[in-house]
Amino acid sequence: MPLLEPEPGALRPRGIGAPAPDRVPERLASGTPRVLREELTALLGAEKVLWKVSDLVRYASDASPYRFVPQVVVIAEDIDDVSAVLSYAHGRGREVVFRAAGTSLGGQAQGEDILVDVRRHWAGVEVLEDGRRARIRPGTTVLRANAALARHGRILGPDPASAIACTLGGVIANNSSGMTAGTTRNAYRTLSSLTLVLPGGTVVDTADPLADEELARAEPALCHGLMDIKREIEADPGLVSRIRAKYEIKNTTGYRLDAYLDGTTPVEILRGLMVGSEGTLGFIAEAVFDTLPLDREVVSALLFFPSLPAAAAAVPLFNEAGALAVEVMDGNTLRASVSVEGVPADWARLPGDTTALLVEFRAPDEAGRAEYERRAAGVLAGLELVAPVASVTNAFTRDPRTISGYWKARKAFVTAVGGARAPGTTLITEDFAVPPSRLAEACEALLALQAEHGFDAAVAGHAAHGNLHFLLAFDAARPADVERYAAFMEAFCRLTVERFDGSLKAEHSTGRNMAPFLELEWGPKATELMWRTKRVVDPDGLLAPRILLDRDPRGHLRGLKTIPRVEAVADPCIECGFCEPACPSKDLTTTPRQRILLRREMMRQRPGSPVLDQLLADYGHDAVDTCAGDSACKLACPVGIDTGALMKDFRHRRHSPREERAAALAARRFRKVEAAARLA
Template sequence: MHEQLVDELRASIKGRVLTGMLDRYMYASDASAYEMLPLCIVIARDVQDVVSTVKVAYKHGIPVTARGGGSGLAGQAIGSGIIIDLTHMNRLLALNLEDGYVTVEAGMYKGVLDRELKRHGKFIPVDPSSSDYCTIGGMIANNASGAHTVKYGSMIDYVEELDVVLADGSIIHARKVDLNYDDDSVEARLARELYSILAPKMGVIREGFPKVSKNSSGYRIDRVLLNEHTVDLAKLFVGSEGTLGIVVRASLRIIDIPRFRALALLAFDDTYNAALYVRDIMARLRAATVELLDRTVIDIARSIDSNFGYGYKDYECILFVELDGNSIDDVRSMMDKLISISSNAKGLKHITCSYDEDEISRLWEVRKRALAYTMKVRAGKSKPIAFIEDPVVQVDKLPDLVDALRRIYRMYGVQYTLYGHAGDGNLHTRPILDLSSDDGLRVMKALAYEVFNVVKKMKGSISAEHGDGLARSEFVRMLYGDEIYSLFVKIKQILDPKNIMNPEKKVTNHRDLLVKNLRYSKGVSRDDDNNTMLVWGSKSSAIARRITGYEDELAYVDEVGLCHGCGMCRELNYKVRMCPVYKGLQDEVASCRGRNNVLRWLLNIAHTVEKQEQDALMGSKEYEELIYKYCIQCKMCLIDCPSNVNVGKIMAEARARYAKINGLPKGYAYFAEIDRYAKLACRYSWLSNMLINSRLFRIALEHLAGIDARKRIPRFSSKMFDDLFHEYRQPALDKSVAFFADTYIRYIDPMLGLKIVRILNINGYRVEFPEQLSSGLPAILEGAVDKARRIVEFNTSSLYPYASKGIPIVTFSPSASLALRMEYLNVLDDHRSRAVAEHVQDVHELLYNLKSRAELVEFKPVDEDILVHMHCHTIVQGYDRHLISLLKSIPSLRFSILEKGCCGVGGSYSFIKDNYALSMQIGRELFDAVKASEKRVYTTGESCRLQIEEGSGRDVGLTIDLIAKAYNI
């Protein structure tokens, strides 16, 4: 039957139907603690695709689950049947500024819509922390809210009209229906039926519904009947999690963005005292937000953002109170009132106020990343788990909720994190549990019953904004009672008689749904930790330690399991680099989460599947593409991923395992030997430069070596840097550095190397040039581990004598410095490689350090107005801010940072046949920005320079060229 179903789907839709095991693994989980293997996935292209899919599902009685960004925390976006991915239905259909509404398809990302509305001074104030990577359809299905809900309301307050596909494949326009005047349409008939069910029970509904400002639990039948003759059908589907129908289009109310805002940060000695304060100010002041962070989140934020940490290290809780309005005088008046209210606040230790928009935005990023900070908590096998993370009570009961949570956690001896929307009485709390143990599961169930009972007694809701899903649906009856719950069941039966629409969510008879289908399996084998190709579980490199805050790396199995599936790697905002491949392709397979899900699933099933079957899967073309094509080793996941999952290293491990059995794919094998080939090409440059311009040769090279015939290959120098260096006479100087040149300088642009030598000479350093091979980064990252180990051994042996004497090892290529500092330790972790890693500095860093000690020889003016693009590896190593400071020291230089994402080069990645087109697609946003600007563009890395020149058709400089100009070199 399944084959027939898939055939019918493929025959009836424009989009794709994915049935491969790897695709199904990718969609088996979302941002929750659950996983469920779907039958297949439909990538819908338009409304008709959704209609056709649902009709086929209805005919066969197969469950259907709609999915947006997969950022839900309760398991709403996973299921055992057909998953419909709506993210390619992402058009803005209408924007009416005069009447104040916008119409969009359900798959549009909220962050994309925000940026468009902001251009017109408008916004939808609902702002979950996942705004940049959640969809409008998902927000409606969840009745999302966010930090500003306390003043502006939840998603249900902005939904005007919806197009909804019902269980039989019919489509309705859910709107306000006037029972006195409406015709005999499907919508009118449904409205009358709902009225007949709900009208006699409105007293029960008013009495039994949670007394809170926002609620995502159950069905929002309290908002459906507007009066005796008007039914608002749209409100029924808000918060229904796709269990009554699938929202495909939405018309939403938009309002003006307030012109002014201010922010107060208030530090308390205790969370309970902070809750008391929130209760008091909410009774006396209409704040735009009142947000809370506890000590755990504060400490992690401080470790990452030292500016935020200043002044807050000794406090248990911080409140963020934002005030806004269209008059600065009104905002200042409210701030004065806030300060007056605060004068007698119990436990208040510190208050900071700001009207500066840049500072407010920076501080808000700290609050926005609270979930990210929470997910950095590591405690052995235990993790912060979302299942009781969204209780809400009336704000005057907030202190009681804080007290109850403390008591319950103490009772079970459980550590926890706490933050949330305090102004709404909504706290996000996560116990830190090991769900791979029986005791962890026992405590999970006990905590759920304890917390939800407390919330019910306070007339609160078990979910303010995250929904019910698999985590809370079994508790909906307990929250509402049998009479209201029976109304939910009746409505579900009317709209979904076959129970195919996201079954077991909202309405379920299962009593153990909370602890079923958990992704943290007890059966994961640790054998993979003993058979790794790279080094795992050792001391963190300085780079990883700075980013993650942890002294030790995780073992391979634990690193793969670290991804909690939030979906931030699907963000389309180019100010966040992760994940450039997803930005280029916008498919789940291209996301860090998608690839990581596959590898985690393979670990989970390793002990249940025959080795022959597993080897066949891991030797397939689909698996090769997954681990090679969809990762360019930018390493931005290490920075931008909330859990700091080192997806690049995970992919390098997967590639090494693949290559051990199947050999390196074409192209990657060539670049693993790049030092040998480049040296040969340089030696016979007259011939190699002629050949790379020959179409016939390039076609042959593509066929034989896998190097794309379209890719621009730089000309090779007629003389190696090694020769030029030894011919160059340096002045006698006291200090010295060792220079690691790498491939580009040695064989393509040796004069650049001499510029760097002269810059170092000017600043008092004699340059030594030890014997060396290329960095070996392609070999390390693409799976040629044995080759990589030989390169690392050679270069480490050559550089260690300098490191052991404290002599800096200077590089220019960002990728070369990343290799020496971090990647070498993944292949050879000994005292020599550690010493070398500790002494490596990019040339920009070395000059910055001289500047910070007032030892830098002064720059001469460089009268240019330029744009600067940062190589991803520059950002990962953290010296981008040093470079900015250095450039600011050059008189007359004016510059802006070009924040348009990654260029897509990925070192060797863009040269390889199957990758070239995608690499250019990844860099398209950047190329367009370069083309559109009249300013000269400079970048920090040689590979970025080549790629941007190719993609934009413009000459691009290197930042080290600016330094050379400033020294008249």
């Protein structure tokens, strides 16, 4: 369309260097292999099959450090579509991965064969029993679900920091928790029932009184297999004790083996196993949650300590006082947060060891809040704080705007620190948990280990629950950097397990990065039971291979993505996906994140590559012309990346100065132009 794109070559990125090791291979320049595309199109319809190379590239990344290019992308509209894809894949020995928001931090939303988008047509909330329960579809964001519940004075238990973008399907599949959920308010504890599709196509509604009877008819081997594993676990008191102990702290490593202890029938066991299964056991089509009271009386404080261990030592005191949330932010996190709107600029000058605790109490009424303020004052009296809070006077606040600012800075942890990383480096986000009483010791050990391996990582997390997150960056294009990272991960995993008996994954679920270390944490017997669980439910290995279970000791180093530099306005992007719900064209062509992903793939290619040429041919329409240009993405992005402004700049690049002047003249005299057009 020459009127829309007179000079497509103007979009060719500048400064393309040597091709990257993880570039899309040239055999995919024409997109999905013809036979696969034609068969799925005949099965589902052309509008549900995305096959161009630009489609494959924009679905190849999530918020993790991994990148895997699918062979095809399917937009599933309903359970019939999901069952049809599973049946097709089963008959041809193919693999399937489900993807919703793509905010996962462990590569759970990426696949190398058939990738099924279950976000676009899967949103919806039905409030039940005056808000005490809610029926939610898997493509619904946590923010949207809570908005529907708020008018009833209720809220969901899980509250991940990515609530603006992450969906409930992913929250369940990863057993995400967040700032306040701990071990009692997460998806495993608050899920009432599920409707799921098993790998063989069987649909199970766990709330149906006849569900076990119907499942026994449809999947007898599955039912027998689950009950055999249950009996084996219960016959081993030592294993039962170990399983119970592992879930006393936050733990999302591997399958939930306590599902075998908590469930009495195959359907009840399945309901528990699906939580944290990362799409490896089936598709979650619908969920009913038991909700919690929304306590509206809030008091919070942001307290600054001279060091991370000093802050960690104060955490048990606030826990005993009844704090619902105690969040820690180390000096690197605080300094990086100045890129977040509203964060004081003087945080950039804080001493290197300064650490903050964000402490919050919530109560159902004024009397409860006053009591919490009294307890908090007692704790503060014994603490030694530093500027900007050097006094206990007025440390806690009730002001909603101030409290909102605190949480905005905390929730921007990943994006703010990631945006401040060295250009061209890949960001790793990990989380682990130790007994809360040993948090200070774990902080010191983590800092020492980072220094030993040459990393200056940022640390934050849910200190009240012994759950720490850390970010570090390295260049995935440099083998020496990858090996340095590998050595750190090996040492970190052994430290967490052998010294603290902690959880290698507290709330992000196993993911590709921790799958090879599963046996280190759980031991050979429990790990083998997890492999048996997978074989019982998915005997053909159809769903999400190598995401939760992986016998390759270096599997976590496979698929690490390079981050080529792109235009300055977009280069800080860490591909988190927070921008996507705000994008008007997200269901038309591409999202802001995907527009940046496509630019990065162009930079990975060699000059003259057929992949590069095809990406450029599609980019004008898929990214530039269909961008609303309203910069809503900037408002949603924690570090203010304005992809809309970048697309408008690209529109200017594609026109000559003469054409730009003609357009400006037409705009100034638009009344006459419109009259002439109507006359014509």
